[in-house]
Amino acid sequence: MTATDAAAVIHNDLRRPAARPLARRAASFGPSPWEAVIRLLDRHPDMIFFGNGAPAMELMPVARLQEAAARVWADAPGHLGYGDVAGFAPLRELIAARMATQGIVAHPDSLLLTNGSQQGIDLIARLVLDPGDIVLVEAPTYLGALQVFDAFEATYLTVPTDGDGLRVDALEQALAGSSRPPKLLYTVPTFQNPTGSTMPRARREALLEVARAHGILVVEDDPYGELRYDGQAEPALRALDPDVIYLGTFSKTIAPGLRVGWLAAPPDLVTPLLTAREAGDIHNERMTARIVYHAASDFLDDHLVGARAVYRRRRDALLEGLTDHLPLGARWTEPGGGFFVWVELPEGLSADGLLPHAAGHGVVYLPGSWFYPDSRERDSLRLSFSTLSEATITEGTRRLGRAVMEGLAERG
Amino acid sequence: MTATDAAAVIHNDLRRPAARPLARRAASFGPSPWEAVIRLLDRHPDMIFFGNGAPAMELMPVARLQEAAARVWADAPGHLGYGDVAGFAPLRELIAARMATQGIVAHPDSLLLTNGSQQGIDLIARLVLDPGDIVLVEAPTYLGALQVFDAFEATYLTVPTDGDGLRVDALEQALAGSSRPPKLLYTVPTFQNPTGSTMPRARREALLEVARAHGILVVEDDPYGELRYDGQAEPALRALDPDVIYLGTFSKTIAPGLRVGWLAAPPDLVTPLLTAREAGDIHNERMTARIVYHAASDFLDDHLVGARAVYRRRRDALLEGLTDHLPLGARWTEPGGGFFVWVELPEGLSADGLLPHAAGHGVVYLPGSWFYPDSRERDSLRLSFSTLSEATITEGTRRLGRAVMEGLAERG
Numbered sequence: 001m002t003a004t005d006a007a008a009v010i011h012n013d014l015r016r017p018a019a020r021p022l023a024r025r026a027a028s029f030g031p032s033p034w035e036a037v038i039r040l041l042d043r044h045p046d047m048i049f050f051g052n053g054a055p056a057m058e059l060m061p062v063a064r065l066q067e068a069a070a071r072v073w074a075d076a077p078g079h080l081g082y083g084d085v086a087g088f089a090p091l092r093e094l095i096a097a098r099m100a101t102q103g104i105v106a107h108p109d110s111l112l113l114t115n116g117s118q119q120g121i122d123l124i125a126r127l128v129l130d131p132g133d134i135v136l137v138e139a140p141t142y143l144g145a146l147q148v149f150d151a152f153e154a155t156y157l158t159v160p161t162d163g164d165g166l167r168v169d170a171l172e173q174a175l176a177g178s179s180r181p182p183k184l185l186y187t188v189p190t191f192q193n194p195t196g197s198t199m200p201r202a203r204r205e206a207l208l209e210v211a212r213a214h215g216i217l218v219v220e221d222d223p224y225g226e227l228r229y230d231g232q233a234e235p236a237l238r239a240l241d242p243d244v245i246y247l248g249t250f251s252k253t254i255a256p257g258l259r260v261g262w263l264a265a266p267p268d269l270v271t272p273l274l275t276a277r278e279a280g281d282i283h284n285e286r287m288t289a290r291i292v293y294h295a296a297s298d299f300l301d302d303h304l305v306g307a308r309a310v311y312r313r314r315r316d317a318l319l320e321g322l323t324d325h326l327p328l329g330a331r332w333t334e335p336g337g338g339f340f341v342w343v344e345l346p347e348g349l350s351a352d353g354l355l356p357h358a359a360g361h362g363v364v365y366l367p368g369s370w371f372y373p374d375s376r377e378r379d380s381l382r383l384s385f386s387t388l389s390e391a392t393i394t395e396g397t398r399r400l401g402r403a404v405m406e407g408l409a410e411r412g
Numbered sequence: 413m414t415a416t417d418a419a420a421v422i423h424n425d426l427r428r429p430a431a432r433p434l435a436r437r438a439a440s441f442g443p444s445p446w447e448a449v450i451r452l453l454d455r456h457p458d459m460i461f462f463g464n465g466a467p468a469m470e471l472m473p474v475a476r477l478q479e480a481a482a483r484v485w486a487d488a489p490g491h492l493g494y495g496d497v498a499g500f501a502p503l504r505e506l507i508a509a510r511m512a513t514q515g516i517v518a519h520p521d522s523l524l525l526t527n528g529s530q531q532g533i534d535l536i537a538r539l540v541l542d543p544g545d546i547v548l549v550e551a552p553t554y555l556g557a558l559q560v561f562d563a564f565e566a567t568y569l570t571v572p573t574d575g576d577g578l579r580v581d582a583l584e585q586a587l588a589g590s591s592r593p594p595k596l597l598y599t600v601p602t603f604q605n606p607t608g609s610t611m612p613r614a615r616r617e618a619l620l621e622v623a624r625a626h627g628i629l630v631v632e633d634d635p636y637g638e639l640r641y642d643g644q645a646e647p648a649l650r651a652l653d654p655d656v657i658y659l660g661t662f663s664k665t666i667a668p669g670l671r672v673g674w675l676a677a678p679p680d681l682v683t684p685l686l687t688a689r690e691a692g693d694i695h696n697e698r699m700t701a702r703i704v705y706h707a708a709s710d711f712l713d714d715h716l717v718g719a720r721a722v723y724r725r726r727r728d729a730l731l732e733g734l735t736d737h738l739p740l741g742a743r744w745t746e747p748g749g750g751f752f753v754w755v756e757l758p759e760g761l762s763a764d765g766l767l768p769h770a771a772g773h774g775v776v777y778l779p780g781s782w783f784y785p786d787s788r789e790r791d792s793l794r795l796s797f798s799t800l801s802e803a804t805i806t807e808g809t810r811r812l813g814r815a816v817m818e819g820l821a822e823r824g
């Protein structure tokens with residue numbers, strides 16, 4: 001039977017029930033939002049895609065990873081069986097030591113490796129959330145976190161942000177207006193996804209004080225903290241309060257395809273998180289954890305110096321391009337690191353409505369609506385500069401500017 | 413600050429709340445049952461551990477995997493970024509072709525790679541189970557499946573088994589006595605974990621008929637199907653009914669540390685499963701999926717011929733040892749493949765109660781209680797023969813025989 005025959009069998013299977021009883025949470029498992037955007041990429045022969053929130057392929061330390069892989073695979077026999085659920089201990093020790101340099105005290109036994117920080121968010125949701133429980137999120141926030149919390153049937157309480165990240169005054173208002181205490185607060189305090197903004201220290205301290213007063217578990221997702229291009233680092237929330245759950249990842253600093261992140265948990269949560277992980281998929285792929293260990297110990301700091309320089313230039317090209325090409329009334333963030341600039345269009349122009357026109361002009365972004373739990377149309381959008389050359393970024397802003405001007409003109 | 417200091421900080425942190433509000437499901441995230449067994453392993457200087465349900469380390473095709481790894485890493489640059497959520501397409505095509513030789517028609521687009529079949533069970537539970545939903549499981553069944561269903565707050569309906577696996581007559585009785593229709597039925601029909609028993613074709617057909625009549629989604633977990641030592645293969649449930657979800661894995665045939673399994677879903681469930689996977693941990697580690705692809709296409713069949721011969725001898729040694737050393741009244745299964753023999757002790761002796769004594773004699777098994785949702789003490793136990801030499805297996809049965817005799821004598 002050929003593959004085409006097999007497809008025919010699948011699509012003509014009449015015994016399949018019309019509507020299967022699924023879990024309530026399956027309502028959140030519709031088509032991935034990425035599909036609609038990927039379809040737009042065909043609209044122009046030379047599309048510039050500002051949507052890729054990944055590190056630049058050309059910056060990945062391929063030769064050094066290949067060396068690390070050769071070392072690890074030469075030593076394979078001992079590591080092909082089942083292993084420690086927490087993950088490769090030397091890597092956890094190395095992570096603990098790296099975090100210590102950022103003022104975070106975390107014992108290696110309080111760390112567990114994850115398949116990227118996405119799985120860290122998922123494990124926390126598993127541990128903490130019953131259906132209907134309230135989760136505090138920044139508005140806007142990381143799309144992937146919303147996907148997790150949707151799957152755990154969370155109720156959202158959104159906290160507005162400004163150029164300094166989550167507004168603690170708005171958090172207090174939200175809490176005052178909430179009939180039930182939230183279970184957890186999810187935040188990306190440094191070079192936030194999608195806005196690029198960073199919370200100053202005073203605001204971090206105020207946030208933690210409010211969270212402690214209300215008994216709210218704080219989850220700090222920090223994928224971009226090591227990708228700083230200007231200024232001084234703010235302390236991690238986890239450095240200010242050991243009760244914060246900290247999520248880290250090598251996806252942005254080494255390579256996302258390797259799927260290695262970590263979670264630093266308060267001690268009382270370590271055992272339940274490990275058991276949840278064991279029940280979910282047992283443990284990380286073992287060879288890759290070792291390859292990442294060699295990468296992180298042998299050359300990560302060196303690699304980051306070069307990567308930061310490239311990303312800094314790309315960010316500068318983006319900010320300059322926006323200044324040159326966006327019409328009056330558009331506003332955007334000026335991130336000190338990470339991958340993202342957040343743009344608000346002039347005169348409340350819908351970023352969702354504008355997107356197909358922008359695609360026609362040869363530029364695609366992610367509309368701001370993706371980053372809010374209610375998904376409604378908004379005048380904001382996210383631009384990623386990490387994977388594009390400076391020349392491409394400049395041209396992309398030119399195209400975006402033309403699309404915005406056209407959108408304004410059409411509105412009359 | 414030293415690691416010891418860090419530990420002191422962690423353990424003396426007075427701000428930590430005494431009892432944190434967790435999800436209801438967290439009640440199932442207690443210490444792993446493995447911990448208690450691992451502690452027993454110190455009780456004898458030369459412990460024989462019949463608990464390891466993993467493939468033999470010495471059989472893993474290390475040199476060939478190393479060659480595959482070298483090839484894959486040489487081609488690394490294109491695969492270090494984010495990729496297809498479903499996983500490496502050529503591996504899915506190869507899996508579809510392998511399944512076709514077993515009479516299973518599954519389009520590569522209806523397959524998704526998973527971090528072992530454990531994650532496959534988890535994804536299905538996510539998609540289907542609301543708290544309190546009824547899951548049908550064999551009694552006894554795979555411990556890891558119970559861990560998943562516990563985490564999704566399932567209500568269990570257990571179906572007794574005999575030497576031919578799940579008893580369909582008992583299934584019909586269970587359904588007749590159930591106030592609500594079950595959402596899914598989880599079964600390991602071939603070389604079952606923990607009993608080693610296999611359902612004959614007629615029983616498979618009867619099972620599917622009952623499931624269809626009641627609209628129950630059937631999940632077929634088949635980690636051991638390719639490890640057959642005697643006789644002819646029974647058809648996979650998925651070969652008899654395309655509406656069955658089939659879970660496969662390379663954990664038992666290649667190496668579990670690599671964490672590569674797959675799930676074949678009915679077409680209407682593919683998109684929600686992919687979205688659930690994306691929300692959970694995005695996708696499999698990409699290099700390892702490629703290494704497993706080379707392994708499966710270049711040498712898996714050849715490798716399995718040798719592995720089966722070794723496992724067959726180990727199974728024979730175990731069956732012979734049990735015959736030689738267990739007292740009258742003990743009974744055990746005679747599996748045609750897989751890794752496990754299920755032993756019922758004479759005169760209702762508790763396998764849980766006997767375990768510390770057996771450890772004192774230098775042998776440790778997994779008590780049968782692990783494999784039932786109610787976890788109560790039972791007279792049954794699971795012996796794995798996959799990782800032990802024939803001589804060790806023989807000696808292990810001798811020790812087990814002594815422990816059982818002593819247990820019977822103590823009871824008087």
